[in-house]
Amino acid sequence: MTMVDVLSTAAVEVARRIRARVLVFLTEPPKETEEELLSGTDLTLVVVGPVFDVKNPRLMRLSIPPNLDLESTLNLVSAFLMEQQLVKEGESFVYVASDALGVKTVKKNLFAMNGFFSQAQSVVQRLLEIAIELSIEGREGHPIGTLFVVGDVKNVIKHSHSMLPNPFRGHKINVLDRNSKEIIKEFAQLDGAFIISSRGRIVSAGVYLEVDPRGLNLRLPPGLGTRHIAAAGITKLTKATAISLSESGTIRIFKNGMMLLEYNPRMKY
Numbered sequence: 001m002t003m004v005d006v007l008s009t010a011a012v013e014v015a016r017r018i019r020a021r022v023l024v025f026l027t028e029p030p031k032e033t034e035e036e037l038l039s040g041t042d043l044t045l046v047v048v049g050p051v052f053d054v055k056n057p058r059l060m061r062l063s064i065p066p067n068l069d070l071e072s073t074l075n076l077v078s079a080f081l082m083e084q085q086l087v088k089e090g091e092s093f094v095y096v097a098s099d100a101l102g103v104k105t106v107k108k109n110l111f112a113m114n115g116f117f118s119q120a121q122s123v124v125q126r127l128l129e130i131a132i133e134l135s136i137e138g139r140e141g142h143p144i145g146t147l148f149v150v151g152d153v154k155n156v157i158k159h160s161h162s163m164l165p166n167p168f169r170g171h172k173i174n175v176l177d178r179n180s181k182e183i184i185k186e187f188a189q190l191d192g193a194f195i196i197s198s199r200g201r202i203v204s205a206g207v208y209l210e211v212d213p214r215g216l217n218l219r220l221p222p223g224l225g226t227r228h229i230a231a232a233g234i235t236k237l238t239k240a241t242a243i244s245l246s247e248s249g250t251i252r253i254f255k256n257g258m259m260l261l262e263y264n265p266r267m268k269y
């Protein structure tokens with residue numbers, strides 16, 4: 001019997017006792033657990049893995065950035081479960097990792113819009129992962145804010161201008177390449193936005209987005225400043241997705257002028 005087998009059996013028992021409705025695997029579950037669960041209990045099984053799939057509503061695969069710390073992973077799983085109405089605020093779910101078993105109670109102040117998790121492609125996920133690290137770590141002891149605009153590069157460029165010579169010109173740096181992370185974090189200290197292709201190539205940084213919010217009918221939470229208006233606005237003007245990191249540590253993802261996710265890794269959820 002492997003460790004995951006042992007933990008899985010215990011997790012089913014814990015779920016039964018605390019009346020949890022969802023069991024989350026942060027690691028590949030044993031095949032028998034899947035079968036046993038789907039026949040013997042009314043638990044929903046969510047497996048965090050590389051593909052998103054809701055074909056079987058009692059056995060879901062959820063794709064979130066793979067290299068997050070446990071707390072951020074569980075927070076994003078919570079957002080997904082709330083979005084799917086699988087748990088309500090105050091309810092708990094049981095999770096199994098490769099060497100741990102735990103219970104997480106879901107709080108309400110994490111916002112994810114319907115469909116976010118099914119849409120987020122790998123480039124957006126990767127930037128979310130980098131934004132989470134930047135939010136937690138800051139840079140040289142200071143909190144920093146930044147903005148990534150992904151996809152529809154031609155149209156994004158039409159609505160922007162460079163504030164400095166493009167440091168990425170002539171370099172083929174891709175956000176999906178593990179080695180690019182430190183470079184991105186370093187250039188995130190520049191004013192302005194990164195422009196990134198839908199395949200992950202960094203086209204430029206230090207870009208000012210020319211967005212006039214009048215007439216765009218953006219529906220944003222109150223109190224957001226110019227970075228966030230530009231982030232939401234560019235996604236209304238183009239087909240791009242924007243990932244903003246506020247100096248306060250909050251990460252927001254926008255598409256079609258709407259906010260799809262709001263998460264602050266520095267906060268306790």
Ligand SMILES: Nc1ncnc2c1ncn2[C@@H]1O[C@H](COP(=O)(O)OP(=O)(O)OP(=O)(O)O)[C@@H](O)[C@H]1O
Nearest residue numbers: 145191192193208209224225226227228230246247
């Ligand atoms: N149109 C824009 N295009 C690109 N970057 C922008 C734009 N507007 C603002 N920024 C960037 O956002 C930074 C912060 O601006 P501001 O404080 O108004 O935004 P904010 O939305 O309140 O963000 P934060 O929550 O981080 O303070 C600016 O210094 C600039 O680097």
